[in-house]
Amino acid sequence: MTEHSLWRFSRALQRAVNERQTDQLESVLDDNVDWAIYGPIDMFAFFGPRRGKRAAIDVIRQISETVQVHRYERESIMLGEDNAASLMRYTITPLKSGHRISVRVAHFVQFSGGRLTSLRALVDTFDLVEQVLGRQIHLPQIA
Amino acid sequence: MTEHSLWRFSRALQRAVNERQTDQLESVLDDNVDWAIYGPIDMFAFFGPRRGKRAAIDVIRQISETVQVHRYERESIMLGEDNAASLMRYTITPLKSGHRISVRVAHFVQFSGGRLTSLRALVDTFDLVEQVLGRQIHLPQIA
Numbered sequence: 001m002t003e004h005s006l007w008r009f010s011r012a013l014q015r016a017v018n019e020r021q022t023d024q025l026e027s028v029l030d031d032n033v034d035w036a037i038y039g040p041i042d043m044f045a046f047f048g049p050r051r052g053k054r055a056a057i058d059v060i061r062q063i064s065e066t067v068q069v070h071r072y073e074r075e076s077i078m079l080g081e082d083n084a085a086s087l088m089r090y091t092i093t094p095l096k097s098g099h100r101i102s103v104r105v106a107h108f109v110q111f112s113g114g115r116l117t118s119l120r121a122l123v124d125t126f127d128l129v130e131q132v133l134g135r136q137i138h139l140p141q142i143a
Numbered sequence: 144m145t146e147h148s149l150w151r152f153s154r155a156l157q158r159a160v161n162e163r164q165t166d167q168l169e170s171v172l173d174d175n176v177d178w179a180i181y182g183p184i185d186m187f188a189f190f191g192p193r194r195g196k197r198a199a200i201d202v203i204r205q206i207s208e209t210v211q212v213h214r215y216e217r218e219s220i221m222l223g224e225d226n227a228a229s230l231m232r233y234t235i236t237p238l239k240s241g242h243r244i245s246v247r248v249a250h251f252v253q254f255s256g257g258r259l260t261s262l263r264a265l266v267d268t269f270d271l272v273e274q275v276l277g278r279q280i281h282l283p284q285i286a
Binding site: 038039040042043044045046062063065066075076078080083084085087094096104105106108120122123124125126127128129132133137139140141142143 | 181182183185186187188189205206208209218219221223226227228230237239247248249251263265266267268269270271272275276280282283284285286
């Protein structure tokens with residue numbers, strides 16, 4: 001049984017973010033990858049939809065210049081033949097503030113021929129924003 | 144082939160939220176269900192971790208008293224033998240404001256004997272908060 005494409009992609013992503021080496025990532029992204037990490041683009045320009053390998057690698061480069069990833073826990077995972085979904089909790093430090101924060105991210109990925117063709121990532125963005133700001137945003141109680 | 148437990152749970156959830164009938168939900172939730180929808184509890188008290196059928200049904204009752212769900216699109220889905228993950232986009236109206244909004248939610252669910260034993264839901268919470276407030280929150284540009 002061959003290794004699931006998710007693991008190869010995970011290692012390539014980790015190497016790209018923490019060591020700023022994108023060689024493995026190059027070989028695991030489809031040229032035409034359909035990519036979106038949903039979040040407030042005013043705060044982090046690397047959020048939002050992208051199309052193609054170059055654009056996705058640019059996103060990862062921006063992330064690597066913005067945060068350091070210390071560790072991650074997989075809280076839930078599903079592996080299909082050519083796809084995967086996972087719920088992760090990352091412990092990261094935004095380099096500007098130097099304060100360690102923790103954020104949940106859900107990924108839905110699809111592969112074709114071992115290469116990533118689609119990525120959708122959902123982030124608990126309000127929690128992220130408050131932690132990055134280092135203060136609470138007052139909210140009215142709705143329910 | 145029997146129907147996947149997700150579909151039974153989805154119908155029960157829909158009936159509970161939109162028609163406020165929790166009978167089907169009662170029969171599909173495990174007595175000891177481990178439940179969490181991550182989000183700002185200051186704004187919506189039904190966010191956060193819960194344990195057990197009563198507590199989960201209370202959450203759904205609060206949601207049904209707070210929003211109306213118009214429709215949902217499944218943007219991504221994975222079905223396992225006893226689990227599932229999905230990325231959904233809901234179009235809802237918070238009853239207090241009456242303005243229709245749209246929000247992405249990722250679910251990770253596990254079943255045992257056809258009953259839901261675990262649910263984790265991640266919401267694009269900053270997007271949700273801004274839409275509920277009806278205005279943008281100013282954010283500093285970090286990257």
